[in-house]
Amino acid sequence: MNRWLAGARPRTLPAAVVPVVVGTAVASAEGSVVWWRAVAAMVAALAIQVGTNYANDYHDGIRGTDAQRVGPVRLVASGLASPTAVRTAAIASFAVAGGAGLALAAATTWWLLLVGAACFAAGWLYTGGPRPYGYYGFGELFVFIFFGVVATVGSAYVHLERITGLALLASVPVGLLATALLIVNNLRDIPTDTVAGKRTLAVRVGDRATRLMYAACPATAFVCVLLIAASRPWALLALLAVPIALPPIRRVLGGAVGRDLIAVLQETGRLQLVFGGLLALGIIL
Numbered sequence: 001m002n003r004w005l006a007g008a009r010p011r012t013l014p015a016a017v018v019p020v021v022v023g024t025a026v027a028s029a030e031g032s033v034v035w036w037r038a039v040a041a042m043v044a045a046l047a048i049q050v051g052t053n054y055a056n057d058y059h060d061g062i063r064g065t066d067a068q069r070v071g072p073v074r075l076v077a078s079g080l081a082s083p084t085a086v087r088t089a090a091i092a093s094f095a096v097a098g099g100a101g102l103a104l105a106a107a108t109t110w111w112l113l114l115v116g117a118a119c120f121a122a123g124w125l126y127t128g129g130p131r132p133y134g135y136y137g138f139g140e141l142f143v144f145i146f147f148g149v150v151a152t153v154g155s156a157y158v159h160l161e162r163i164t165g166l167a168l169l170a171s172v173p174v175g176l177l178a179t180a181l182l183i184v185n186n187l188r189d190i191p192t193d194t195v196a197g198k199r200t201l202a203v204r205v206g207d208r209a210t211r212l213m214y215a216a217c218p219a220t221a222f223v224c225v226l227l228i229a230a231s232r233p234w235a236l237l238a239l240l241a242v243p244i245a246l247p248p249i250r251r252v253l254g255g256a257v258g259r260d261l262i263a264v265l266q267e268t269g270r271l272q273l274v275f276g277g278l279l280a281l282g283i284i285l
Contacts, residue, residue, distance in 0.1 A: 007075040015178040016049035018276030023155025025280035044100040051093030052123035059127035137201040148175015173221035180217035188261035235282035241275040
């Protein structure tokens with residue numbers, strides 16, 4: 001069981017939790033919350049994230065991309081699980097997400113099924129298919145879209161049944177911090193991805209530019225808080241997360257490499273959780 005938990009990469013799960021929390025807060029501020037829908041949205045988001053992680057493990061494993069990586073354990077590359085078992089785990093996770101999404105679509109609009117299908121495709125094709133977009137430098141863009149805009153706005157939509165300006169604005173800092181998680185992951189893997197021919201954005205722009213991109217994500221997220229505060233003044237509570245953002249930024253700009261960046265990944269996940277919780281509370285207040 002521990003190997004499957006490790007393969008699910010729990011340090012990345014804040015990227016799934018935070019947009020649902022913030023989107024639900026927006027719904028509470030601008031209307032009302034149907035709590036079973038909030039639970040279903042959380043189940044769908046977590047299952048999509050876990051499914052994406054297993055799919056990434058499977059595809060990178062069979063391609064040999066993970067052979068020399070220094071990050072968290074990968075099931076296929078390390079031989080802890082067969083490729084077939086990991087692929088099955090990915091499909092099962094997506095099926096759980098599909099069940100939750102089907103319930104939400106039945107209660108709101110069947111157009112949500114198209115959104116869900118796009119989320120599944122994005123998760124599978126990140127490292128899968130004949131031309132995985134993660135291998136061509138588009139991973140960060142898709143993370144921002146799906147774990148920022150789509151997840152946050154969608155989590156508000158299942159309650160309000162409309163798209164609001166506050167939901168769109170709140171989705172931007174959420175997406176930026178989710179993107180920061182991927183940036184630091186790809187920064188750590190620049191040497192091995194280069195050898196494996198995986199042309200992530202970090203590989204394409206180089207070490208220094210990647211470090212600056214990482215620092216820019218939380219910095220811009222805090223600027224967005226000021227914009228949100230124009231209509232929801234208590235959103236300024238999210239600025240209390242600034243001290244949590246400084247240590248990982250210093251590590252990255254200071255040249256941390258290899259296993260030192262695993263600690264940055266954990267710190268970034270913590271930042272995202274605290275920031276998201278404070279932002280959600282500020283929006284509700």
